Amino acid sequence: MLSRTADHLYWMARYTERAENTARMLDVAVQTSMLPQSKLETEQAWRAMLGICELREAYDARHDRLDPQSVLAFMLGDPDNPSSIVSCLGAARENARAVRGVLTTEVWETHNATWIGLRERTGRDSDPAEFFEWVKYRCHLWRGVAFGTMLDDEAMVFIRLGTYLERADNTARLLDVKYHGARDAGRREATRELLPQREFYYWAALLRSVAGFENYRKVYRDAITPARVAELLMLRADMPRSLLACMRQVVANLQAVRNDVSSETERLAGRMHAQLQFARIEDILDAGIDDTLNRFIDDVYALGNGISRDFLVPLGA
């Protein structure tokens, strides 16, 4: 397969996954902001979310005040924000268009229909929650069509690599919002003093955003605690959006396309996988979960660079 083709497939999958996870993350933020809290707390929560997406500077350059409407506009439909849902879905479609010959007709048409639907929606005033549902649905549909119709060859490997690497990154960031925000405000202790009830709603919203609420109940059959939520989303191999589940897929798919220069990248992926596989949540909490998450996000970044270097950026002369 052409390196450029692999590159387009990989980014098509990453952008689609990113659009979905941005919708999930914003959904948590909107739900959480409906809890009774002070204006300052609301603002901090939104600021933390922008921070974790590494978008605070970009946001501040375009808006002088921080309010939910502006943040939502920025994250949903702003075409100048490369991380907005509209930009992600647009980039996914552009990448798909560049390799439409490699995709099944149904995968391409699903992308194209999403893009057409998105253009019909822009400018229309709609309920953000309904929009998030739509984005999630379109991304589910795309994945179902891709996994259900594509030949299981190298093209599919790069689609899976893009999907799972992006998902690993996004799940880590979703968890990190909480800790990052707290550290950022310099009020870590204060966060710990949050009402237990508030805490419950926050973690429940987070679980729901990754479709993990029922899974949590099934796995733990107990009350919701931050440590268990972290365990579920980081270390459970059977939780489809957990870091461990994603890394397991990344490792397997990297093996499937191994070439003469990819051993270092495989080693990094293997190490990340092993660290999660043999970790205990108690140790992670003792060492500081935000450090672990930040290191993981950095590793994902390095892994993405490795994949680009070994497979996607043209080899040869």
Next chain:
Amino acid sequence: MRDFYNEMREGAAGPVREHYRAFADWLGLQPLERIARKRAEADLTFRRVGITFAVYGDGAGTERLIPFDTIPRIIPAHEWTAMQAGLAQRVRALNMFVHDIYHEQNIIRAGIIPAQQIYQNAQYRPEMQGISVPSDIYAHIAGVDIVRAGQGEFYVLEDNLRVPSGVSYMLEDRKMMMRLFPELFAQHRIAPVEHYPDMLLENLRSVAPAGVIDPNVVVMTPGMYNSAYFEHAFLAQQMGVELVEGKDLFVNANAVYMRTIRGPKRVDVIYRRLDDDFLDPLAFRADSSLGVPGLLSVYRAGRVTLANAIGTGVADDKSIYPYVPDMIRFYLSEEPLLNNVPTWQCRKPDELSYVLANLEQLVVKEVHGAGGYGMLIGPAASRQQVEDFRRKLLARPDGYIAQPTLALSACPTYVESGIAPRHIDLRPFVLSGKTISMAPGGLTRVALQEGSLVVNSSQGGGTKDTWILEE
């Protein structure tokens, strides 16, 4: 509006022609509302499928649909058989002409074509002089534009021997018609066209460099913002070969390679869909980032095949067009089976003065123009436009040719006011390799504006499914 040949009827209100009879009976039973609904369904599907083309000068990345008309253009088998023979003859002679020009130049020596017509032609590529290509084939894919005029005679309007496009619409239009009106295909014996990609692949494989057993064929595109990108991707997919851009290829040790996730892979045949000028920045336009540095040297060494060959433009130029019947006589010792449109060459003073005196009746075209840009249609032009064109002609007479305004035939077409005749042409696609082959029919383009003679998609033309009706 002059009289024109009506494809469906003998005269505007006359009896339906034999080969349209079954279709006309069917059409008579269809409520107009059903045709309208089917047409809307087709538009929706084309948009969802993303069968679009980009329009130049309309903002980057603007994608538009080519309007699809639901009423087919029907050609009876005996007419197609005759046309097919004429096309094969013409393309065979054109390939021999290109070979001759880049080798002995017998046709110049014989005094049939003046040497200046070749050497002053920007499409003449001195780099090709003395270079041999597999099977002496230069135009592997030719799109020959044919119109029907007068009492129904066919004329060749132009020979497109560089990168003719449109074949994907021929295939998609057929698919759409079968989907919208399956009953029509049960009622008629319509020659299938769906095997074209297989014919194309077979043809491309047959012209691989000597000694290559299992050639690696690729389609080369200028990229996704090119107006015909959909077609490039479509053909690569249908043939099951890679769609490459210039940056995917590189030259090493006198061979062309593509960059893959497992390292370099040798490329043997490039079906390139970009012009000569952009192929190799070392040889042609240095500012082009679309090509592959060093490609020409590998090509000249015979270690990669380009389809079409470099330098075919010397044969499809409008200044060479008037000589094609003589080429057929010269190379094949046969009389041409297809008509050429009478053409005045404005570079000749006596012909120029005739053209200047009759501008209002003539069509004047730029010698190197394409896509319906930069032409004058005398009868449809305003006085001002005619005068502007007269100045251009006087300033650079050798840049133009003129032809009588042909009354193009018209085919019933679904338009806003109902079903009305609109002018059409036909572009069959002729494949040359070890043999000559073509899919039955071709692409029918239709000028949707009432009275318009310009069928180019860049100028608002649409397309129709083309049926060769077996008898």
